[in-house]
Amino acid sequence: MMVLYLLLVLGIGGAMLASTIKTQVIDGEMWREKAKAREELTRIEPARRGTIFSSDGKVLATTVPVCDLCLDLGRWPRKNSRGEQVYEDKDNKKPKMDSFVTLDTSFDEHLLLVSELLHVQYPNKSAEYFKRMIKDEVDSKHPSRCFLVAKKMPYSMWKRIKSIPMFGRCVVEKRSDGDVKSYVRAHIYGNMGENVIGLRYASGYTGLEGYYDSILRGQDGKYVCRRLTRGTWIPFEDGSLPDEDSTLVQHRKDGKNIVATIDTRYQDIAETALRRSMNQYGGNAGCAILMEVETGYVLACSSLTRDTSTGELREHSWNNVAVSDRYEPGSTFKTVAMTAMLSDKSISLDTAKRVRAGGVKRYSATSGEINDGHGYATDTATLPGVLARSSNVGMCELAWEYYRDRRGDFKKRIEEVFYFNQLNVDLKAAEPKTYVLDVKPDRDFLNLSYGYSATVTPLQLITFYNALANGGKMVKPLFCREIMYGERSKKLGPVVLKERICSEEVAKQMREMLVGVVEKGTGDNIYNAVYGIGGKTGTSLNIRNRDIKNSSFVGFFPAAKPRYTCMVLVENTSIAGRHAAAPVFKKIADCVVAFDKELGSIRLQDSGRVVRPVATKARRSQLERAYKILGMPFVLTDSTEATEWTVFDNSKESYQYYTLPKGVVPDCSGMTIRDAMSLLHSMGLRVRFTGQGKVVSQMPKARTAVKKGAVITLELKP
Secondary structure, three states: OHHHHHHHHHHHHHHHHHHHHHHHHHOHHHHHHHHHHHHEEEEEEOOOOOOEEOOOOOEEEEEEEEEEEEEOOOEEEOEOOOOOEOEOOOOOOOEOEEEHHHHOOOHHHHHHHHHHHHHHHOOOOOHHHHHHHHHHHHHOOOOOOOEEEEEEEEHHHHHHHHOOOOOOOOEOOEEOOEEOEEEEEEEOOOOOOHHHHOOEEOOEEOHHHHHOHHHHOOEOEEEEEEEEEOOEEEEOOOOOOOOOOOOOOOOOEOOOEEEEOOOHHHHHHHHHHHHHHHHHHOOOEEEEEEEEOOOOEEEEEEEEEEOOOOOOEEOEOOEOHHHHOOEOOHHHHHHHHHHHHHHOOOOOOOOEEEOOOOOOEEOOEEHHHOOOOOOOOOOEEEHHHHHHOOOHHHHHHHHHHHHOOOHHHHHHHHHHHOOOOOOOOOOEOOOOOOOEOOOOOHHHHHHHHOOOOEOEOHHHHHHHHHHHHOOOOEEOOEOEEEEEEOOEEEEOOOOEEEOOOOOHHHHHHHHHHHHHHHHHOOOHHHOOOOOOOEEEEEEEEOOOOOOOEEEEEEEEEOOOOOOEEEEEEEEEEOOOHHHHOHHHHHHHHHHHHHHOOOOOOOOOEEOOEEOOOOOOEEEHHHHHHHHHHHOOOOOEOOOOOOOOEEEEEOOOOEEEEOOOOOOEOOOOOOOEHHHHHHHHHHOOOEEEEEEOOEEEEEEOOOOOEOOOOOEEEEEEEO
């Protein structure tokens, strides 16, 4: 018996020893890791993302705190007047529970205030909606201890609601799943310029946010924590584990700030002008780009896309029109073809070519299909005239005469002056690889000369025009100008793509021709005599539906010494570029010149004479005062009749008296609505008008017999 007992003890002891050895030696590492995991925890402290500033010092995007507004509407212990808890009975020590709502008779008043604040923050929901939602939860059988009222509320509004009496103690600060406070990326100016700034999507960011993500995001902090009590953790002070297997803690490094090239003033102007034009003339998408000539800094870039379901125009992260959209440019590409021809030295500015079709078969096609559509009286024009009139026939004549036997040279020359490669801009966007079609067939060869058989992006086209304005040097469009490293900063750009796309002489000749387009060509509706504009209209037709057009205008200003380049494109509209895009360009240019202190008091010289601003029709006293302020002479060459109204005579470049007709409607074309109303009211006529800008048409028409008290309807356009 003793032997059996001894064997049993030895067996049990051996098993225990074997289990101990297995636990400590064989499985020891595993159990130590498990114990370590239960007592130690590595937590991540997210780094604060860097701020994106505008070039004029405004905050475009930053990280801000937000809170979920949750209310604890559970039951609270009832207290007597002395602040003591009230129990069910003397023997039962269970406290008597009641809703906290009954503790304060001013609850309804506070609830009304909270509901109004919530309505202000979320205007799509009424104050009554929030009031009823909270009231229903309070009156329910089992009110929630964490009732969610609103998600991601601005921290300032959350703090304000928490400070309201009665509600302060029921606003939840921590939930079972963590803090109610979090951080989100906020665009201070809403949807303005979001394509450039960047929007978040499933796997990252677009725009500047995406391209400079590694700089903006910083480095998350890692803290190794040790359990104090159940559910409570504290970090190690030295940031490391107290054994040889410890890993270093990664300290948090907030992201660096960057300064975008965008100027909020110009961005707002560009977007507003583009939006108005697209609302007036239609269009599925459009963009307005403003670039600094010498540096390539993009000061404004608005890309609007129309929502097909709502008709709303806004910036969408998936469609940056300026960078991503390829289209056949039409007549704005004639400048490229003309630059290539002049660089080839095959032709001179005095070369005269036919500018109207005339119904003669040429170029393996009926020339009647190739017409400029402007109805000019003359049949021939020199190169400046061909470009000013935007003559398709004139460009075909030039291409046919000089390049029909060497079409490869024509394509090569165009590729030399135009940058068809990807620009690789500093934005995360879908930038396509653009190309030129083969020019072997007769029709493709000729189409290339006046803007078809080639596809480009708006940003590529403005880069070419910017090179002409810059004397032939092509610089890359840039959207970020500076990276800030605390007190230090690193400036970016300019980046030269091509030291010279053409000679300075050719660039100067092209600038002069583009100024002529605005002074006496297809762009004369935006002629500005104060600072001068050079540019080109463009209207490319849809092959399947010729009523649908891509309308554009691209150019530079001031004309004498270009400082800015600008492009406007409206896609899928029914209006030509002269009307849909050019006025947007002028509005942007006018505002930029007004903001630019160096251009504010500009006095440009043109051919040895001072270029003066003019008004089509206006009061003499107002004109004299305006010219006096500008420091310019008011030239009035007519002395036949002294009336208060004057009209500008383009042929004499001076003002003449405007004699008011009697008994008939006066001609109000070119007048501001203020002057037109003053004139018509003085004749006893009533006025109605539509649109904005200056008078372009009127009903009844000028010199139509009319009685006193009749209504004159005026149509205004920019």
